[in-house]
Amino acid sequence: MKAKIFLGSPRKGGNTEILAEEVAAGLREAGTEVEVIRLAGYKINPCIACGGCEKTGCCVVQDDMQAMYPRIDDADRLILVSPIYFYGVTAQLKAFIDRSQAMWSRKYLLKKRLPSSVPRIGCLVSAAATKGEKVFDGAVLTVQYALDAMDFQFGGSLLVKGVDRKGEVRNMDAELERARRFGRELAEK
Numbered sequence: 001m002k003a004k005i006f007l008g009s010p011r012k013g014g015n016t017e018i019l020a021e022e023v024a025a026g027l028r029e030a031g032t033e034v035e036v037i038r039l040a041g042y043k044i045n046p047c048i049a050c051g052g053c054e055k056t057g058c059c060v061v062q063d064d065m066q067a068m069y070p071r072i073d074d075a076d077r078l079i080l081v082s083p084i085y086f087y088g089v090t091a092q093l094k095a096f097i098d099r100s101q102a103m104w105s106r107k108y109l110l111k112k113r114l115p116s117s118v119p120r121i122g123c124l125v126s127a128a129a130t131k132g133e134k135v136f137d138g139a140v141l142t143v144q145y146a147l148d149a150m151d152f153q154f155g156g157s158l159l160v161k162g163v164d165r166k167g168e169v170r171n172m173d174a175e176l177e178r179a180r181r182f183g184r185e186l187a188e189k
C-alpha cells in the first residue's frame, strides 16, 4: 500500500511536520510505503477558474502541480497536513486543494472513477495555537470536500490544539504517541 503525505506548513521542523513524521512512522510500521512532499518547496499557482479541466479532467496550468496529480492518483492513503491559519488551511495547501478542481471535474463531470484494489482513504493532520471549540472546523470541511474530489473516503482527523512555538509538540509525548497510532490505524482501515 502507498501513502502520500502533503505538508502544507511553510515552517520546516514545525508542529504539523513533527506530527506528520509520527503518522508516517505509524504507517511504515504497518507496512505502508510513504512519500512526504513539502508543498512550500514547489510552485503551485492558484486555480484560475478557466474551465479548461471540464472537458478532459486535466488542469491546463503548467506548473509544479502537474507532478502532484499522478502522486495523488497513485496513493491508497492521502494525508493532508496544515497548521490553522485564520481558521483555515495555509495558502500553500489551499492552492493545492483548489487545483484539485481538475479531479472534481474528472469525477463529477466526466464520471471517471479510479480503479483501486483497496479503499482509498484520506485524512487531515492539523495543529493550532488556540483551544477554541471551532478552531479546526473550517480546515476539516475544506479537506473533507477536497478528499472527495480526489476520490478518497474521509478517514478522520488528527488535531492538536494549543501548540504555537516551532517544534513545541516534540515535547508532548501523548500527542506523538497518538499520531503514531493514528498512522498505524489509518493503514489498517
Ligand SMILES: Cc1cc2nc3c(=O)[nH]c(=O)nc-3n(C[C@H](O)[C@H](O)[C@H](O)COP(=O)(O)O)c2cc1C
Binding pocket: 009, 010, 011, 013, 014, 015, 016, 017, 082, 083, 084, 085, 086, 087, 088, 127, 128, 129, 130, 131, 135, 163, 164, 165, 166, 167
Ligand atoms: C499566518 C498565521 C495565522 C494563524 N492563524 C491561527 C488561527 O487562526 N488560529 C490558531 O489557533 N492558530 C493560528 N496560528 C498559529 C499556528 O496554527 C500554530 O503556530 C501552529 O502550531 C503552526 O504549525 P507549524 O509549526 O506546523 O507551522 C496562525 C499562525 C500564522 C503564522
